[in-house]
Amino acid sequence: xxxxxxxxxxxxxxxxxxxxxxxxxxxxxxxxxxxxxxxxxxxxxxxxxxxxxxxxxxxxxxxxxxxxxxxxxxxxxxxxxxxxxxxxxxxxxxxxxxxxxxxxxxxxxxxxxxxxxxxxxxxxxxxxxxxxxxxxxxxxxxxxxxxxxxxxxxxxxxxxxxxxxxxxxxxxxxxxxxxxxxxxxxxxxxxxxxxxxxxxxxxxxxxxxxxxxxxxxxxxxxxxxxxxxxxxxxxxxxxxxxxxxxxxxxxxxxxxxxxxxxxxxxxxxxxxxxx
Amino acid sequence: xxxxxxxxxxxxxxxxxxxxxxxxxxxxxxxxxxxxxxxxxxxxxxxxxxxxxxxxxxxxxxxxxxxxxxxxxxxxxxxxxxxxxxxxxxxxxxxxxxxxxxxxxxxxxxxxxxxxxxxxxxxxxxxxxxxxxxxxxxxxxxxxxxxxxxxxxxxxxxxxxxxxxxxxxxxxxxxxxxxxxxxxxxxxxxxxxxxxxxxxxxxxxxxxxxxxxxxxxxxxxxxxxxxxxxxxxxxxxxxxxxxxxxxxxxxxxxxxxx
Numbered sequence: 001x002x003x004x005x006x007x008x009x010x011x012x013x014x015x016x017x018x019x020x021x022x023x024x025x026x027x028x029x030x031x032x033x034x035x036x037x038x039x040x041x042x043x044x045x046x047x048x049x050x051x052x053x054x055x056x057x058x059x060x061x062x063x064x065x066x067x068x069x070x071x072x073x074x075x076x077x078x079x080x081x082x083x084x085x086x087x088x089x090x091x092x093x094x095x096x097x098x099x100x101x102x103x104x105x106x107x108x109x110x111x112x113x114x115x116x117x118x119x120x121x122x123x124x125x126x127x128x129x130x131x132x133x134x135x136x137x138x139x140x141x142x143x144x145x146x147x148x149x150x151x152x153x154x155x156x157x158x159x160x161x162x163x164x165x166x167x168x169x170x171x172x173x174x175x176x177x178x179x180x181x182x183x184x185x186x187x188x189x190x191x192x193x194x195x196x197x198x199x200x201x202x203x204x205x206x207x208x209x210x211x212x213x214x215x216x217x218x219x220x221x222x223x224x225x226x227x228x229x230x231x232x233x234x235x236x237x238x239x240x241x242x243x244x245x246x247x248x249x250x251x252x253x254x255x256x257x258x259x260x261x262x263x264x265x266x267x268x269x270x271x272x273x274x275x
Numbered sequence: 276x277x278x279x280x281x282x283x284x285x286x287x288x289x290x291x292x293x294x295x296x297x298x299x300x301x302x303x304x305x306x307x308x309x310x311x312x313x314x315x316x317x318x319x320x321x322x323x324x325x326x327x328x329x330x331x332x333x334x335x336x337x338x339x340x341x342x343x344x345x346x347x348x349x350x351x352x353x354x355x356x357x358x359x360x361x362x363x364x365x366x367x368x369x370x371x372x373x374x375x376x377x378x379x380x381x382x383x384x385x386x387x388x389x390x391x392x393x394x395x396x397x398x399x400x401x402x403x404x405x406x407x408x409x410x411x412x413x414x415x416x417x418x419x420x421x422x423x424x425x426x427x428x429x430x431x432x433x434x435x436x437x438x439x440x441x442x443x444x445x446x447x448x449x450x451x452x453x454x455x456x457x458x459x460x461x462x463x464x465x466x467x468x469x470x471x472x473x474x475x476x477x478x479x480x481x482x483x484x485x486x487x488x489x490x491x492x493x494x495x496x497x498x499x500x501x502x503x504x505x506x507x508x509x510x511x512x513x514x515x516x517x518x519x520x521x522x523x524x525x526x527x528x529x530x531x532x533x
Contacts, residue, residue, distance in 0.1 A: 168382040171350050172395050172437070173372055182395070186386040263386040263421050 051233040056240070059233035068222070073241060076211065076218040079135070080203050080249075083142025088199055091147040092192070095154025100180075112151060120144045121209055133214035138207065145206040146199040153195025157188030190264060193257050200253060204246045219245075294512075301329035301477035302363030302373060302444035304349065309358030311344055318344045320501035321358065326494075328363075328444075331471060331478040333488030335529075336498035342481045345498070346447050349479065350376040362445055375438040376447040379454065381430035383422040383437075390418040393436045401440075408436040412466060428459035432466070439470065446471075448480040452487065461517060464490055468513060485526040490517040497533050505532045 033053050039045045040052030047055065063069035094112065098105040120141060131137035161184050169183045211220020223238030304326040311319040318341040326332050336342050347353045348360055351371045360367035362374060383392045394405035409418050412432040422430060431451055438446060452460045468491065471478060482488050488495045489509055497505035507529060511521055 164378070164380065164382050165384060167352065168378065169395070171352065171371075171376045174396065178397075182387075182397075183384065186384070189386075261386075263423070265423055 047232060048230065049232070051236060055233040056236050059231070059237045063222075063234070063237065069237075069241070072217060072219050072222045073245070076207060076220070077245060079138050079142060079211075079218065080207055080245075083139045083206070084146045084199060084203050086139065087143030087146030088150045088196065090143070091150035091195075091199075092154050095151045095192075096158060099155045099158035100184075112148075116148045116152075120206065124210070124213060128214055133216070137214060138210040138218075141210045142203050142206045145202040149198035149202065150192070150195040153191045153198070154188065157191025157195075158184055160191070161187035190261055193253070193261070197250070197253050200249050201246070204242060204249070208242060295329050296472045296475040300442055300444050301475045302370070303328040304445065304477060304479065305359070305361040306345070306349075307359040307361070309345075309348065309355045309360060311341075311348060311353070311355045318501055319348075319355075322501065322503065324496070324503070326477060326479065328477050329475040330494065331480060331492045333480040333482060333492035333495045334498050335482055335485050335488050335495060338483065340498050341501045342498055343449055346376065346449050346479065346481055349445070350374055350447055352376075370445075372441070373444040374447065375441065375443040375445070376449060377431075377434050377438050377451040379450045381422070381427075381434040383430060383433055385422055387422075388418070389414065389420050389422065389425075389433050392422065392433055393440055395437060396441065398441070404440050405436070408440040409433075411439070411470065412436045426459075428455055428463065431455065431463060435463075435467070435470075439474070439476075442474070443476055446476045446478045448478065448482075450482050453482070453484075460487070464517065465514070467491065472513070485529050486517050486522055489522045489525050489529075490515050490519075495529060497529065499533065505529060 036045070036050070037053045040047070040050070040055075045052075051059075060069070094108060098109050098112075123144070124141065127137045127140055131140060165183050165187065166179065169179045174182065207218075208220050211218040212224045215221040215224075219238050219241050223235045226232075226234035226238070304324070306322060306324040308321045308323055309319055310317065310321050322341075322345065324332075324345075334342050334345065344353070348355055349362070349367055351368050351374065354368065362370040367374070384395070387395070389409060390402065390405050393408050394401035398404075406418060409415060412435050414429060414432050414436065417425070417429065417433075422433065425433065434451065452463050455463060464487070467478075478492075480488065480491055485495070489511075492509055494506070494508050496503045496507075507525075509525065511519075511525075515522060
């Protein structure tokens, strides 16, 4: 009690506390980068193995200046989005269909479960035979990767909506369509978003593999191309860009969750703590 | 008043119980020879019941005695194996829009605020009607709250507002006050009696609490093993109090019969 009263009376201390809290997660990476830079500068690390952070920064500046970084990043992000929308959309539709309509479940569920158990990267040779190394190959792989987590979680989410709420909706005269949009879908949404986050992770993984194996553009191509010219700084830059893109996508999903699941107790608590 | 004939009798032979409410929304209910079973178990055995429009009827009995089944039949959630159910002279299945059911638990949509829960049907002009209903149950100022921030009593108030926003002719209550503490329960009784007095919807209350049944209803029936074994009028004037000695005496009498 007394301690919190003290800090609230001194605005300077509160701000510094907040600042410390905001900086803390970055402390470890910054220290690591400092040590790394020092090791490179003193010649302890060969640039063939690991270039200095300053070299990566220089590569970043150069790649921004000639426009190649933005170009490759935009292409990768676009592929991720396309694959996610196509695969996620199909997964969502089958999840809804199979959860809501038993004949559909009997018809499709076994097949989907069988396909789900094939590691989707194992079909890369086949995909290359089908699509060559064009856009289709990468988007197809990403879509396949994104499909199953969203399918499973949509199906599970809809199946576990509180039947008491559905019964209430029926008593209060909701039509089947209204029941779906107002009761079933919102009830399944937390689970669907969990599937979405799983899918996002798989999307990046798939894209990295697909772009390094067969591509003529994108971050994966950029790094593989740099490897041939022994540009370790550019390789490292590519890896960092992937990490940042993944982190950005994850943060965006979290923001969406916080918004559409504002009613959900767990998100409410998180927000109160943040505030 | 002290001599109560506790034998089951026909509606038109009974002396008038407490006065009818002012509102005229109520629809008469007629259950004719209804039988309903699940598998080998028969829950309701050729049950008949007539409820005058604008009355409050309470049905008490042990759990598993068929009370909830009767209510689900009236709400149109299930259909009988045989027999007829009529509300306002029409088959109950076609009168669903005039019948509202309140459950033991409030069953509010957690992703809708109070306003959205009350106006769940989203009929034209729903928002104004919902705000009125929320005010009516004494929750003005809570329209924008999430259900999880409400107390048990407040949740049931929201559920009551949701049930009444469409101005139904019949209100079915499936032990909605069972989980509330004594004081909150009494507040809910008063609230229900007040709104019923204004609107006059026909009410069927299911409860295992005989005193609650007497405090609220014009007529109390006891359902045992699928049949009504007691059917008694409650000749006490309103407002009643659950702690009133006459309520207790009548409850004791009914319990003796059971």
